[in-house]
Amino acid sequence: MAVREQLIEYLDQNIDQYIRNWKKKIRISESDIHRDKVEANGVMMYQLVQTNIKNPISDEKLIMLAKKVAVERAEANINIGDFIFNVNAGRSVLMKHMTYSGINVEDLQAILDSINELFDQFSYHAVTEYTKLKSNELQEKISFIDETHQEKLSILGQMSSSFVHEFRNPLTAIMGFVKLLQKEHPDMAYIDVIDHELQQLNFRISQFLHVSKKEIDTGYEEKIEVNKIFAGIIEFIYPSIVDIDVEIQNTIPSGLYIFGQHDKLRQVFLNILMNSLDALKEKGFPRKILLRGDKYEDVIHIHISNNGPMIPPETVDTIFEPFYTTKELGTGIGLYVCQKIIQNHKGHISCMSDEVETTFTITLPVEKSDLRA
Structure with a gap:
């Protein structure tokens, strides 16, 4: 066989x-x-x-x-x-x-x-x-996830357009009267605290308006000195800085300018600084925030660093996604809005984190560019 x-x-x-x-x-x-x-x-x-x-x-x-x-x-x-x-x-x-x-x-x-x-x-x-x-x-x-995100954004937009503006109207009136009280009674107890909290509330409402895409763009482009915009923000959040006992080191050189919409860029820097303060609450002393800036060819680099807890690598990739948050009462829209504003200014925002420090880097073009609303 x-x-x-x-x-x-x-x-x-x-x-x-x-x-x-x-x-x-x-x-x-x-x-x-x-x-x-x-x-x-x-x-x-x-x-x-x-x-x-x-x-x-x-x-x-x-x-x-x-x-x-x-x-x-x-x-x-x-x-x-x-x-x-x-x-x-x-x-x-x-x-x-x-x-x-x-x-x-x-x-x-x-x-x-x-x-x-x-x-x-x-x-x-x-x-x-x-x-x-x-x-x-x-x-x-x-x-499916992308579609779900879009549905959430759409729902949030509908919600924002229907009641967020209703919040801002009485808030604007209250803020106006508080300003009058500050002028007429500059020594009135707690009036500065009230004004600070109202400004914070107004800031949060602005975030939702950005996400909803319903905000009327009343800003205009201008030449902005980076040091001055940070000086104003630090003065604004000074009570929180003192409360948490944070040392802020500002090494941004004078004469460093960016071009864009002042209020929107201020919102970006303010949001990142507030996030840095929140992160430092979880750390022992010393607590530090370092502000750095430089110009390379036609690009401005602004670095905001803190020595708080490290952001895990898998989280760094998602922190700019809408609705992603690690905070118990967070909305998950702050960094998403920051990214959107910087992109509209033809720039880029990124984050790097290790056991020593966490750094947010914003790059913006020096020259004037066409900005989207």
């Missing part, structure tokens, strides 16, 4: 033994929704090997089985490592199984080589299909 015929007969008579040995090796989860199909797929691969020993099979048959198995493994959400392990388990068990056929190993070698090639091709097509399916699944999830 020819070697190939003898081997085919042996495989035909001992398929049950092969399946038992293979099932002892493979990894199948109890939650696998297609676990009942695993044995049938093993039998089909075994039969393809038998057919291939007699006459080389077409690629179509192998690819058909590979894609079928890949679809089932993807639907069962099986780890790709387990998938490959099971394929290789089938290969190794089959090779060992064939050595018990009584055929001389030298006579088997050419057949074993062809079977190895068959398994390699099966693995390639199965993993390619599995990867494609998982990639499509991931893209669908990303698209």
Whole structure:
């Protein structure tokens, strides 16, 4: 009897033994929704090997089985490592199984080589299909997340347009009367505290108006000295600086100018400084904020650093996303608004954090540019 015929007969008579040995090796989860199909797929691969020993099979048959198995493994959400392990388990068990056929190993070698090639091709097509399916699944999830973000922004915009302006109207009146009281009664107790808190409330409302895209753009572009805008902000948040006991070091050189909308750029710097103060509450002393600035060619770099807790690497990549926050009562829109304003000024904002310090870097063009509302 020819070697190939003898081997085919042996495989035909001992398929049950092969399946038992293979099932002892493979990894199948109890939650696998297609676990009942695993044995049938093993039998089909075994039969393809038998057919291939007699006459080389077409690629179509192998690819058909590979894609079928890949679809089932993807639907069962099986780890790709387990998938490959099971394929290789089938290969190794089959090779060992064939050595018990009584055929001389030298006579088997050419057949074993062809079977190895068959398994390699099966693995390639199965993993390619599995990867494609998982990639499509991931893209669908990303698209769903993006759509969800847009829906949230749309809802927030509708909410903001309906009642945030209603908040600002009485707030503007109150702030106006407080200013009058400050002029008429400059020594009145707590009037400065009231004014400070009202300014903070107005700042938060402005953030929601930016997100809702309903804010009327009343700002105009102007040449702004960086040191002066920070001096005003530091004066504004001085009560918070004293309360937390933070040392602010300002090394921004005088004569460093940016061009843009003063109120919006002030909002960016104020938001980052307030976030820095919040972060420093979680740190022991000394608590420091360092302001630095420089000009390189046609770009201004402004760095705001604090020595608070490190922001984890996985978080740094998401802090500018809308609604992402680590604060218990945070809205998750502050840094998103900052990024939006800086981008509208043709600039860029980024964050780097390690165990020593966290630094927000804002880059802005020196020359005047067309700004979007």
